[in-house]
Amino acid sequence: MGDAPWRIGIDVGGTNTDAVVLDSDDRLLSRVKTSTTEDVSSGVVTALRLVIRGLNSPVSNIGHVMLGTTHATNAILQRKDLYRVAMVRIGGPATRSIPPLAGWPDDIRSSITCGEAVIDGGVEMTGEPLVPLDEGAARAFLGSVAGQAEAVAIAGVFSPVVADQELRVEQIAREEIGEIPISLSHEIGSLGLLERENACVLNATLTGVARRVVDGLTSAIAANGITAKAYVAQNDGTLMGLDYVRRYPVLTIGSGPTNSMRGATYLAGLMDALVIDVGGTSTDIGIISNGFPRESATAVEVGGVRTNFRMPDLVSVAIGGGTVIADDSTGLRLGPESVGYRILDEALVFGGSTPTLTDAAVAGSRADFLGGPDQLKESADLLLRALTRSDLTVSEAVDRAKVSRKELPLIAVGGGSILIPDNIPGVSEVIRPDHYDVANAIGAAIASVSGEIDRVYKLGAGGRDEAVSDAFTTAKHEAVKAGADPNGVEIVDIEEVPLAYLTEPVIRIRVKAAGALKP
């Protein structure tokens, strides 16, 4: 099985579940689009069955199955299947001014938590202890929640710098509660205690969902007679093995946009580009550098909870193929309403009575397969004005997504990408690849494995170079730990931010390394 070369990529989106099969040279052998099902898993089973049926070869050729899924996001948004979490913050006497889970929406808080404690401990940014860890307090709290807690979340001040205390409290939790899932913040988020702590609690509460995803995927694979190794896509465009998914389910949130961006750059054969993914209701624009999506530096909200885990930095605008065009006393308006999946009944080109941006694209001769602009003569003025407005919104959003003045190619994917004009300021060319509508499943199939660190360095005698080199080594080591082939691991992203108002130079360095899967 180890040398079986083909890969299946599956992407579960809000509307569709797509699957593709790629051969050892990443050629597309089979593709299928099915509807996403309420329970998510049965849609995955169907997609897998259909995409295999499209092959003329035995399934023994398939070595890897990669899944990108919205299970975790849905569970949080619907407050469903969540584990009850006991939360320990290691940070007293610092941090007592803001309690854990401050600012959470009441309903999600009450459906998740079974108690929080702030115990003395934590470290400085240099790694020296703030105060000794209060093991007694940890033991007392964890003992008191044994029997109620289904999972534990542990977050310590500056644990991304030194994680020993989180590991020690994990051990105490095992002794007091036994074998339940335990999430450690330093493995999940970067600096910013409140956001990392939130992500850690979300992770802990999702471990039940993760178990079901893993079991569901494993049995779907077995049911189709495949003996491949399975992976799940994370939000940074890289893969986790199933044992990792059980531990870090929160990292699967947001993998959809990432997969479509990675798939797009693969389809276009580029490593540095802008990607625009146009759906029915909205458009996401992101930037790929060195083959990976640029990540957001600011906090991301999930179900009303602020987190800082790794998400692609996207600019989103309410423009899509189904966006409704209105023109009344207040002037021309685009959306945010969309006819969504009803586009086949409601859009003008399909004989309906609602002007949409798809109509505008046809009127502007960007899409000719629907009969052309002639049938839209009556509304031509309105539609063309709407198209001009849409172009303006798109080009402004494209520019906001860029990180430098340099011109970049733009890859257009998604069902609504016919809207996108060929000329956009700051864009060297607009590329429209084949199979643009299954870019996300392809993104899952071609994903690699990564490791990342985010750490504050006090610059010593070795200066910046020593700090950066240490960061590189650690990030590469993380990537290999996650399953990358040690021979091909490369640094794909580095970010340095000097800290202000201190006496000596201190910088925060974020580095990501990535490489192909170990065969």
Place this chain on the structure above:
Amino acid sequence: MQITLESLPAIALGCTVMAGGGGGDPRIGHLMAEEAIRVLGPVDVYQLDDLEPDDLLLPCGMIGAPTVMVEKFPNGGEGRAIRDVYEQIYGREVKAVMPFEMGGINGVLPIAWAAHAGLPMVDGDFMGRAFPELQMLTPHLFGMSGCPAVITDERLQTIVYRTMDNEWLEKLARNSVATFGGSACGGLYPMTAAEARLPIIPGTVSLAEKLGRAVRSDRDDPLQAISEVIPVFRLGVGKVTDVERRTSGGFVRGFASIEGINQDKGTVFRLEFQNENLVVLKGDELLATVPDVITLLDYHTAHGIVTEGIRYGQRVLIVAFPSPEAWTTPEGIAVVGPRAFGYDFDYVGVETRYG
């Protein structure tokens, strides 16, 4: 006036507008104050006249890197710890807390401490904006000493400083803060209400609230709403096309290039900063300098942008507020004018240039 859960967000937002790019993101201070008010109730705000001349004031704030505070945020009892030391030193009660810097995180942190210490807060401060060093406070201009100064950390360890001058206080305090782990809390320039009359920049707490409310009230033209609260000069509108930062002497110096958009299309602005925004130019033409408060406002929301947060592609309004009067005297200019930050030109206020 009272600071409540309702008025707090406006004050925090106002602090981003008044900061001139410095003082850090108020978010952690905002969350602390929110929690303190939720548990302990609203904080009363007094004018100086509401106090007895002899009442002892506690000017306070955080010192160090606001970025460290997103990980290691305060205990909450720091204000109480500093008060206790002063009461020991002076042998009498502290009657009110006062923010020493009404900009960035320091505009909101003292609200939390006032709630924890059960004290009212004075409507005024010693900067009227954000500045990077401890001698850049108005009492320094009047020959007043920052000492006895008290620095404490989240472990509530305290150090009392009695230095020969305020420059020494800055040097020694900055080193202690590094040892404390990069951020700490301090009380400086303790004085009575009568003594505070001379250096205080009055009304800055209520001003922050008014600015915050103005920004939120008119989403279409927040600048117009701001101008109804205080004089503001619109220097330009543009898009950030380049940012460069480097550390030197514990400060982050750098610049941002901003390409004009809309009515400013075709021009290029250059904003130079050292933690705070220092000068802004249009081509070779100097538009504004410290101590006038130069702030980049987000083009869409009018929230103030801290210098650490300037990013390529941001749409920004470049605005300047006239400096508080205390900084435009010869003594003030010597401490915080353009030459104090290494520039070879003199201060000309935005009101003189464009008024």
